[in-house]
Amino acid sequence: MENKFELQKTEKGFLFLPMKGSDTAKFGGIGVCDFCANYAAEGKLIPALNCYYCNDCFERWNRDASYYPEDSNYENRKAQYYLEILNNH
Structure with a gap:
């Protein structure tokens, strides 16, 4: 099974997972940005x-x-937790 989600790292060193808003449903989300509260068709999950x-x-x-x-x-x-959920659903 090919892993659809792969960790990336910012230049500062933060891990993140790029994804579509619809992918957040795999862990109970609805694609809404946790900062501005707008729907985000594409965004990034910050495991930390x-x-x-x-x-x-x-x-x-x-x-x-x-x-x-x-x-x-x-x-x-936290990153491994999310990868397990995202890549196994």
Whole structure:
């Protein structure tokens, strides 16, 4: 079975999963950006925050956020959790 979802990393080091809003239904979402509350046909899941952001909000968040390497174990666990759900449904 081919994995449809693959982790990507920002230049700061944050892990994220690009996806369609409809894909969020696999983990109980409805494709609404957790920041601006608008429907996002395409966006990014940020495992460390347990949030789905539209592309605009993701870019703003990534610009302003600080990456803490000591959080990487938590971030990796959350990313694997979401990958398991997304790639097995």
